Amino acid sequence: GIQVEQSPPDLILQEGANSTLRCNFSDSVNNLQWFHQNPWGQLINLFYIPSGTKQNGRLSATTVATERYSLLYISSSQTTDSGVYFCAVIDGYGQNFVFGPGTRLSVLP
Amino acid sequence: DSGVTQTPKHLITATGQRVTLRCSPRSGDLSVYWYQQSLDQGLQFLIQYYNGEERAKGNILERFSAQQFPDLHSELNLSSLELGDSALYFCASSVARGGETQYFGPGTRLLVL
Numbered sequence: 457g458i459q460v461e462q463s464p465p466d467l468i469l470q471e472g473a474n475s476t477l478r479c480n481f482s483d484s485v486n487n488l489q490w491f492h493q494n495p496w497g498q499l500i501n502l503f504y505i506p507s508g509t510k511q512n513g514r515l516s517a518t519t520v521a522t523e524r525y526s527l528l529y530i531s532s533s534q535t536t537d538s539g540v541y542f543c544a545v546i547d548g549y550g551q552n553f554v555f556g557p558g559t560r561l562s563v564l565p
Numbered sequence: 566d567s568g569v570t571q572t573p574k575h576l577i578t579a580t581g582q583r584v585t586l587r588c589s590p591r592s593g594d595l596s597v598y599w600y601q602q603s604l605d606q607g608l609q610f611l612i613q614y615y616n617g618e619e620r621a622k623g624n625i626l627e628r629f630s631a632q633q634f635p636d637l638h639s640e641l642n643l644s645s646l647e648l649g650d651s652a653l654y655f656c657a658s659s660v661a662r663g664g665e666t667q668y669f670g671p672g673t674r675l676l677v678l
Contacts, residue, residue, distance in 0.1 A: 487663065497672060498669070501668060501669070542608060553610040553613075553623065555608040555609070555610070558607070
C-alpha cells in the first residue's frame with residue numbers, strides 16, 4: 457500500500473517564526489488532507505488539497521502531485537499552533553485513508 | 566465545534582468485554598469514518614460508511630464491526646476486548662463519499678483493563 461512520510465518529526469519554534477512541514481507519499485493520490493491535532497486531542501481539518509495551492513490566514517499548503525509531496529506553511533506562528541500536524545492520503549486506486557506519522561510542533565512564547 | 570458528536574467520551578472496561586461507540590455526523594453529511602489512534606500504531610483508518618452502505622474498509626479487526634443507521638448515525642462495536650484495544654477512537658463525517666474534507670468528533674477514549 458501507499459507509504460506516507462512526514463518531516464521533520466519534531467519542531468520547536470519561537471512565537472513569530474515561520475515553518476514548513478513536508479509530506480511525501482509513495483504513489484499517486486486522489487485525496488490529500490492536512491490536519492492539526494491540538495494538545496487536547498481534537499483533530500481539525502486544515503486543508504483538502506490533492507493538488508495546487510491553498511491559503512487560509514497564516515496557513516497555506518501546496519501539493520505537487522506529480523512529484524508526490526505536499527508542504528504546509530505556517531507563518532508568524534503562535535502558541536496555539538502547537539500540536540501534531542498530520543497529512544493523510546487516499547491513493548489513486550483505493551479508498552483507504554493512510555495517515556503519516558505526524559510532525560509535532562511546539563511554539564514557545 | 567465540528568458538529569460531529571461522539572458518545573461516550575470515556576469508557577473503561579475489562580478484557581473480554583464488548584462495547585459500543587456512537588457517532589452522529591454533521592447535519593447533511595452522508596459519510597461516516599471511524600479511526601483508531603494508539604501510541605504504537607498512530608492514526609489508522611478503520612472503516613467508512615456512505616448513506617448506510619459500507620464504502621471502504623481499512624485496518625479493522627474481525628472483532629470489530631460497524632454500521633450506519635437510516636438516520637445516518639453510526640455505531641462501532643468492539644468485542645472480545647484486549648489490552649491492546651485501548652486507544653482513542655475518532656469518528657469523522659463528510660458530505661459525499663470521496664473522502665473530501667472530513668470533520669472529526671472529539672473522540673472516545675477507551676481503556677481496557
